[in-house]
Amino acid sequence: MYVVVVGGGRVGEHLVDLLIKDGHSVVIIEKDPLRAKYLAETYDVLVINGDGAEAKFLEDANIRRADALVAASGNDHTNLVACQLAKNTYSVKRVVARVSNPVNKPLYEKLGVDMVVSTTETAAYALFGGVKGYTGLMVLGGVAQVVEIAITQESPVAKLPLSEIHLPWGSFIVGIYKKGELYQPREDLILEPGDHVLLLLKIGLDHKLQKIFFGRKVE
Numbered sequence: 001m002y003v004v005v006v007g008g009g010r011v012g013e014h015l016v017d018l019l020i021k022d023g024h025s026v027v028i029i030e031k032d033p034l035r036a037k038y039l040a041e042t043y044d045v046l047v048i049n050g051d052g053a054e055a056k057f058l059e060d061a062n063i064r065r066a067d068a069l070v071a072a073s074g075n076d077h078t079n080l081v082a083c084q085l086a087k088n089t090y091s092v093k094r095v096v097a098r099v100s101n102p103v104n105k106p107l108y109e110k111l112g113v114d115m116v117v118s119t120t121e122t123a124a125y126a127l128f129g130g131v132k133g134y135t136g137l138m139v140l141g142g143v144a145q146v147v148e149i150a151i152t153q154e155s156p157v158a159k160l161p162l163s164e165i166h167l168p169w170g171s172f173i174v175g176i177y178k179k180g181e182l183y184q185p186r187e188d189l190i191l192e193p194g195d196h197v198l199l200l201l202k203i204g205l206d207h208k209l210q211k212i213f214f215g216r217k218v219e
Helices: 010-021 031-042 056-061 075-088 103-109 119-132 205-212
Strands: 002-005 025-030 046-049 068-071 093-097 115-118 136-140 144-150 171-178 181-183 194-203
Touching: 002 075, 010 025, 010 103, 025 031, 025 056, 031 046, 056 075, 068 075, 068 181, 075 093, 075 103, 093 103, 093 119, 115 119, 119 136, 144 205, 194 205
Parallel strands: 002 025, 002 068, 025 046, 068 093, 093 115
Antiparallel strands: 136 144, 144 194, 171 181, 171 194
């Protein structure tokens, strides 16, 4: 895929690194000249020093042939305008945006942006999950969440087969990581300390998971 990335800050740079490693062609538009110089010296990609909210620089990035545009700058206004141009002027097939202020998320959705990632919400949910003892937490549309739980020696489910673990209705084990390998859930699969369990569940059920996986009292 040919991907135009607007914003080469820390988030944008990590994204570019992932895209390159995955075999995609990337162009970066970065407003800060020193940052643009660093990116050009670090990555074997075209780096344009300019404002991704201006059509001129999008044209320089050959936006008309792009398969995707990612608005990854830390400025919500820049990202919003870049997405608007990509969608309405250049008809880019896939447009993905980063939003810093969650209040602005509906504006992107009204534009028809294919995916809006709130870095503030994502960080907050990750920290919230850490408080609860999870190693990962992602909320899906406000109705479901994906939870990653690390099995420890003290976990009530350690050494148990999945057939003996009774989850509440509305929750499912979707995968298990064992020693770097991903396994599909099977009734005879035994959870060992060090395993990571990936679950999909409805919002409001995680207090029951606390009892099952951590032995904590359900209030």
